[in-house]
Amino acid sequence: MLKIWSMKKEQQKAENADSAATGGKKKKVTAAQLRVQKDLSELSLGSTMSTEFPDPDNILSFILYIEPDEGMYKGGRFSFTFNITPSFPHEPPKVQCREKIYHPNIDLEGKVCLNILREDWKPVLNLNAVIVGLQFLFLEPNASDPLNKEAAEDLRNNREGFKRNVRQAMAGGTVRGETYERVLA
Amino acid sequence: MTSDEVYPGSEPARWVYLDRIRTRPGPFTNPDVFDGSAVAKAMESMKVLVIGAGGLGCEILKNLALSGFKDIHVIDMDTIDISNLNRQFLFRQADVGKFKAEVAAAFVEKRVKGVKITPHNCKIQNFDEDFYMQFQLVVCGLDSIEARRWINATLVNMVDEDVEDSYKPLIDGGTEGFKGQARVILPTVTSCIECQLDMHAPRAAVPLCTLASIPRQPEHCIEWAHVIAWDKEKPFPTLDKDDPEHITWLYQKALARAREFNIPGVTYSLTQGVVKNIIPAIAATNSVIAAACCNEALKIASNCAPFLGFPDDNYMMYSGNDSIYTYTFKHERKDDCPVCGQQARPLPNVDPAWTLRELLDSLAERPEAQLKKPSVRAEGKTLYMQSPPGLEAQTRPNLDKTLTELGLVDGQEIAVTDPAFATVTFKFRLRFK
Numbered sequence: 001m002l003k004i005w006s007m008k009k010e011q012q013k014a015e016n017a018d019s020a021a022t023g024g025k026k027k028k029v030t031a032a033q034l035r036v037q038k039d040l041s042e043l044s045l046g047s048t049m050s051t052e053f054p055d056p057d058n059i060l061s062f063i064l065y066i067e068p069d070e071g072m073y074k075g076g077r078f079s080f081t082f083n084i085t086p087s088f089p090h091e092p093p094k095v096q097c098r099e100k101i102y103h104p105n106i107d108l109e110g111k112v113c114l115n116i117l118r119e120d121w122k123p124v125l126n127l128n129a130v131i132v133g134l135q136f137l138f139l140e141p142n143a144s145d146p147l148n149k150e151a152a153e154d155l156r157n158n159r160e161g162f163k164r165n166v167r168q169a170m171a172g173g174t175v176r177g178e179t180y181e182r183v184l185a
Numbered sequence: 186m187t188s189d190e191v192y193p194g195s196e197p198a199r200w201v202y203l204d205r206i207r208t209r210p211g212p213f214t215n216p217d218v219f220d221g222s223a224v225a226k227a228m229e230s231m232k233v234l235v236i237g238a239g240g241l242g243c244e245i246l247k248n249l250a251l252s253g254f255k256d257i258h259v260i261d262m263d264t265i266d267i268s269n270l271n272r273q274f275l276f277r278q279a280d281v282g283k284f285k286a287e288v289a290a291a292f293v294e295k296r297v298k299g300v301k302i303t304p305h306n307c308k309i310q311n312f313d314e315d316f317y318m319q320f321q322l323v324v325c326g327l328d329s330i331e332a333r334r335w336i337n338a339t340l341v342n343m344v345d346e347d348v349e350d351s352y353k354p355l356i357d358g359g360t361e362g363f364k365g366q367a368r369v370i371l372p373t374v375t376s377c378i379e380c381q382l383d384m385h386a387p388r389a390a391v392p393l394c395t396l397a398s399i400p401r402q403p404e405h406c407i408e409w410a411h412v413i414a415w416d417k418e419k420p421f422p423t424l425d426k427d428d429p430e431h432i433t434w435l436y437q438k439a440l441a442r443a444r445e446f447n448i449p450g451v452t453y454s455l456t457q458g459v460v461k462n463i464i465p466a467i468a469a470t471n472s473v474i475a476a477a478c479c480n481e482a483l484k485i486a487s488n489c490a491p492f493l494g495f496p497d498d499n500y501m502m503y504s505g506n507d508s509i510y511t512y513t514f515k516h517e518r519k520d521d522c523p524v525c526g527q528q529a530r531p532l533p534n535v536d537p538a539w540t541l542r543e544l545l546d547s548l549a550e551r552p553e554a555q556l557k558k559p560s561v562r563a564e565g566k567t568l569y570m571q572s573p574p575g576l577e578a579q580t581r582p583n584l585d586k587t588l589t590e591l592g593l594v595d596g597q598e599i600a601v602t603d604p605a606f607a608t609v610t611f612k613f614r615l616r617f618k
């Protein structure tokens with residue numbers, strides 16, 4: 001049988017490592033949780049974002065609030081649920097907008113079209129990248145990735161009209177027959 | 186003994202060629218570690234664990250039994266489905282519905298005399314470290330990344346520097362269609378499955394807006410039904426991918442959408458395939474990868490030749506898409522790997538009456554850590570997080586609670602992160618006074 005033990009001793013001699021472990025029953029932290037802990041401690045939310053953890057012991061599930069301080073969505077307060085599976089970071093976090101809002105890249109159920117949440121996700125990306133991506137959607141809504149077709153059409157064809165619609169929808173008004181939730185902060 | 190002395194087809198003939206490898210030094214054997222007189226006997230008493238009794242597992246069990254291993258355990262929670270029979274060759278039609286581990290074990294025991302195979306019809310997570318400690322070698326033939334990560338983390342965490350037997354080599358095989366890989370992980374010595382996570386291509390996904398607005402393929406219509414229509418209409422409380430009624434609902438939705446966009450090709454079985462993310466399993470790929478894995482097992486157990494993981498190359502990738510291509514290389518261990526990058530260090534003389542604040546202060550004084558803004562968690566318990574601010578406020582009251590009040594026990598592992606050491610996670614094991 002192979003002697004990993006002696007190999008390890010050799011390796012340690014070479015590295016002059018000094019780590020040591022002892023046996024016994026251990027409750028260990030899972031890899032996904034370790035990674036999320038690391039991502040959270042490196043999060044930079046700035047003044048426009050905040051988080052809420054319904055259960056602080058479960059860091060795999062939380063709510064992100066975004067209050068844009070510039071752009072067409074300025075003055076609104078939007079919230080997103082983050083649900084992270086044990087497959088993280090192999091799989092991206094599941095993110096959904098909690099309010100019904102008028103936005104070309106967010107549908108009426110709250111699904112978000114953001115490339116790194118789906119087709120362009122990579123394990124090297126972190127929660128900060130996702131949060132920056134969401135923030136960017138409010139600064140630069142994008143007509144070429146439509147999830148709300150009407151909103152995308154409005155943005156493409158009539159930017160001023162789109163801006164008015166955004167204000168109206170954020171105030172809880174009706175746009176093109178669809179009533180939106182009031183999200184003014 | 187030479188082949189002239191045994192009858193072909195007789196029991197001894199089965200082992201002639203194997204014994205030549207096991208008893209004689211070859212051009213690649215290392216004379217320092219190879220002992221031809223002891224190998225066969227040593228392998229007989231060696232306990233090997235096989236995880237998975239599916240496409241790869243059937244091959245692995247058969248190969249290990251024919252490689253001279255005598256004491257094999259196998260874990261699989263699944264039962265046999267009729268669609269398995271084309272490649273999972275240890276199963277027959279009459280076995281449909283029975284446990285894979287049980288049927289596979291009985292079949293191989295019957296065909297290979299003298300081998301004992303113990304089946305476990307359950308999840309790998311049902312067993313604790315004491316169970317895994319009894320094996321000398323673990324061979325995985327799984328299709329789930331989650332299960333691989335679990336067993337990897339378990340074996341890495343079991344390493345106790347002072348106990349030679351705590352190092353369990355992990356041989357991992359995986360296939361996807363015509364592609365596959367075989368790799369050997371020597372826990373804490375070579376790069377582990379967590380270090381190699383980027384080697385698993387994430388599931389190819391289509392942008393959500395393509396599904397929502399411009400579907401072009403039948404798969405787009407099915408994904409639309411799966412991720413958009415289902416959530417909108419919620420025909421059942423939760424989607425059960427094995428429930429024909431649920432799949433039929435998705436199929437009908439996808440079909441209607443495909444008609445709307447003039448896309449041909451949506452069928453019930455395609456719907457099932459897309460929703461369950463089934464990649465057609467190729468029997469030949471399974472047998473190539475299983476053979477590679479079991480070769481590694483034989484080499485590790487007998488020292489008859491150099492194996493993956495030592496001294497350098499630890500990862501063999503195989504592709505049969507376009508003729509045959511294999512490439513073997515060294516995947517480097519990652520210093521910031523959350524599983525093997527930092528071994529949990531014992532933290533002795535911890536007083537359970539300390540407050541969390543006192544514990545953190547003691548960590549800051551440790552020379553290897555010198556943490557400035559530590560965030561600390563235990564499994565399922567957030568002790569104190571410096572960031573984000575909301576979570577900091579929620580966990581701040583914990584700072585003045587004692588370790589006992591927080592439910593921490595002797596031997597518990599805590600994970601400490603600090604933005605000053607962005608790439609490192611420190612793990613400590615509490616040792617109470």
Ligand SMILES: [Zn+2]
Nearest residue numbers: 377380522525
């Ligand atoms: Zn690792």
